[in-house]
Amino acid sequence: MDETILQISHLSKLFGKNVVLRDIDFTVKKGDVTSIIGSSGSGKSTLLRCINLLEQPTSGHILYHGKDISSKGFNIPAYRAKVGMVFQSFNLFSNHTVLDNCMIGQRKVLKKDRITAEKTAKYYLEKVGMLPYINAKPRQISGGQKQRVAIARALAMEPEILLFDEPTSALDPQMVGEVLDVMKTLVKEGLTMIVVTHEMAFARDVSSRAVFMKDGIICEEGTPEQIFVNPSKQDTKEFLSRFFDR
Amino acid sequence: MNKMAQLGSDIVKLWGDYGNAYLSGIWSTISLAVICTAVGCIIGLLCGILQTIPCAKTDNIIKRFFLGLLRVIIRIYVEVFRGTPMILQAVFIYFALPYFSDNTLRFDSVWLAAFTVVSINTGAYMAESVRGGILSIDVGQTEGAKAIGMTHFKTMLYVILPQALRNIMPQIGNNLIINIKDTSVLFIIGYTEFFAVHKAAVGATFKYFPSATIEMAGYLILTIVCSVILRYIERRMDGTDSYSLVQADQLTLAAGTYTYPAKTGGRDYEAIKNAEQLEAGKRAGIRDVGNLNLDKNERGR
Numbered sequence: 342m343d344e345t346i347l348q349i350s351h352l353s354k355l356f357g358k359n360v361v362l363r364d365i366d367f368t369v370k371k372g373d374v375t376s377i378i379g380s381s382g383s384g385k386s387t388l389l390r391c392i393n394l395l396e397q398p399t400s401g402h403i404l405y406h407g408k409d410i411s412s413k414g415f416n417i418p419a420y421r422a423k424v425g426m427v428f429q430s431f432n433l434f435s436n437h438t439v440l441d442n443c444m445i446g447q448r449k450v451l452k453k454d455r456i457t458a459e460k461t462a463k464y465y466l467e468k469v470g471m472l473p474y475i476n477a478k479p480r481q482i483s484g485g486q487k488q489r490v491a492i493a494r495a496l497a498m499e500p501e502i503l504l505f506d507e508p509t510s511a512l513d514p515q516m517v518g519e520v521l522d523v524m525k526t527l528v529k530e531g532l533t534m535i536v537v538t539h540e541m542a543f544a545r546d547v548s549s550r551a552v553f554m555k556d557g558i559i560c561e562e563g564t565p566e567q568i569f570v571n572p573s574k575q576d577t578k579e580f581l582s583r584f585f586d587r
Numbered sequence: 588m589n590k591m592a593q594l595g596s597d598i599v600k601l602w603g604d605y606g607n608a609y610l611s612g613i614w615s616t617i618s619l620a621v622i623c624t625a626v627g628c629i630i631g632l633l634c635g636i637l638q639t640i641p642c643a644k645t646d647n648i649i650k651r652f653f654l655g656l657l658r659v660i661i662r663i664y665v666e667v668f669r670g671t672p673m674i675l676q677a678v679f680i681y682f683a684l685p686y687f688s689d690n691t692l693r694f695d696s697v698w699l700a701a702f703t704v705v706s707i708n709t710g711a712y713m714a715e716s717v718r719g720g721i722l723s724i725d726v727g728q729t730e731g732a733k734a735i736g737m738t739h740f741k742t743m744l745y746v747i748l749p750q751a752l753r754n755i756m757p758q759i760g761n762n763l764i765i766n767i768k769d770t771s772v773l774f775i776i777g778y779t780e781f782f783a784v785h786k787a788a789v790g791a792t793f794k795y796f797p798s799a800t801i802e803m804a805g806y807l808i809l810t811i812v813c814s815v816i817l818r819y820i821e822r823r824m825d826g827t828d829s830y831s832l833v834q835a836d837q838l839t840l841a842a843g844t845y846t847y848p849a850k851t852g853g854r855d856y857e858a859i860k861n862a863e864q865l866e867a868g869k870r871a872g873i874r875d876v877g878n879l880n881l882d883k884n885e886r887g888r
């Protein structure tokens with residue numbers, strides 16, 4: 342259980358002259374559930390996007406099982422298949438049904454045959470409670486349902502680690518619960534996850550580690566108790582008080 | 588009324604003499620228009636895909652150079668063939684071969700020349716339509732596809748282009764209808780389509796107006812039929828507005844009645860079963876409630 346999956350060192354990202362991430366060091370071990378909190382614009386999404394190479398890091402290294410993901414000849418599609426991502430805006434494929442959304446990556450990337458892919462897709466759709474909707478198109482289901490399908494789509498690739506970028510921020514309040522419930526199930530199963538979220542109660546209760554980001558740096562990190570109950574940095578206290586004193 | 592009756596009889600007489608010619612003209616027109624629109628779409632799709640290959644500043648210099656070159660070439664192609672009259676393009680292309688090869692090379696058939704001109708011309712228009720269609724699909728879907736490991740090509744093929752194609756169907760229809768009408772300029776290289784029949788018929792009979800009436804009606808029928816068919820295709824592409832909820836029991840049944848064999852001779856199937864059994868221990872608590880169907884299946888087999 343101590344196996345290191347990702348090791349990020351001295352990661353920096355600039356957009357033009359705008360420094361969005363500076364000198365981030367960060368390690369993810371198998372089974373870790375890391376929640377990343379911080380105010381809007383602090384670089385949380387950019388960090389996840391760098392990990393998934395949706396953004397190219399400006400400097401620093403991201404090692405996946407010891408291999409640098411920016412090195413020459415590194416198989417990026419294969420890496421992305423192992424590092425799943427769930428987006429705030431779901432990003433389902435509008436032209437495919439719920440079932441096909443969960444099968445297409447298995448078929449076209451993992452090259453599984455149809456029967457195996459369908460079986461796996463249905464297994465994970467059942468897990469997120471979306472099995473009855475396999476024939477629906479994304480435009481025909483609600484936001485919470487879309488996000489659950491997006492999670493199933495990511496899970497169907499059987500990733501080693503799953504990145505969530507504010508998975509409930511685009512949802513109506515009554516739909517947040519259904520998505521968080523699914524995520525709690527995944528935590529129980531021991532899936533390695535990094536979750537960017539504003540759901541503080543969720544982050545405090547389910548994560549094994551919490552990271553507070555501010556202005557592109559990791560300001561404070563520790564166990565959920567350290568961050569949420571006894572934060573040592575003033576910035577962390579201020580940020581949290583805005584959430585809990587309401 | 589008298590005149591209308593005369594027009595009627597003139598048309599009947601014309602049709603009696605030239606009916607087959609008109610019909611074969613209509614066939615030449617519609618077949619060329621349909622084929623060239625289809626080929627033009629393929630050219631447009633290729634240009635669209637090539638133009639939207641992402642090119643980051645961090646990519647190596649050779650890749651950036653070729654991508655840049657490609658974009659410039661496509662740009663020139665689009666501007667040249669959108670910006671000049673097709674009648675001129677026909678002459679230009681038709682006579683280019685013999686000119687440069689001192690008459691040793693020429694288009695063997697006028698059809699081939701006509702096909703080349705109209706396809707290339709349509710492709711130039713479609714390249715822009717496809718590019719617009721691709722850009723209109725929100726980048727989130729591209730990122731969603733990348734995040735599960737799809738390459739640019741796969742993302743385009745399975746996610747973006749099907750949607751882009753649906754969105755530009757009205758433009759494809761426009762191009763088809765324009766091609767039906769504008770192939771009439773190909774008389775300049777001697778291609779005998781619908782309008783060329785008119786010229787032949789009135790040359791012999793001087794019945795300008797009756798023949799023009801037949802032509803008007805013929806073109807109108809062609810274009811309206813095409814519009815109706817295109818609308819139908821669009822509706823088919825949209826699919827139904829409703830979907831059926833699937834009962835868990837039915838799923839189990841369906842999963843048990845597959846008739847097509849696995850392509851790999853079932854080897855992978857065994858592998859995943861083994862893998863699932865391995866994982867079963869790990870997930871025991873969840874599988875009891877969460878995976879009823881699959882468990883049933885496995886037991887049944």
Ligand SMILES: Nc1ncnc2c1ncn2[C@@H]1O[C@H](COP(=O)(O)OP(=O)(O)O)[C@@H](O)[C@H]1O
Nearest residue numbers: 356359361379380381382383384385386387388
């Ligand atoms: N593609 C981009 N181009 C330029 N600036 C960007 C881009 N993406 C994000 N930024 C900037 O980076 C900063 C961090 O953004 P982001 O990572 O989305 O923050 P968070 O997810 O924590 O809200 C913001 O100031 C944002 O304006």
Ligand SMILES: [Mg+2]
Nearest residue numbers: 385386387507
């Ligand atoms: Mg964000």
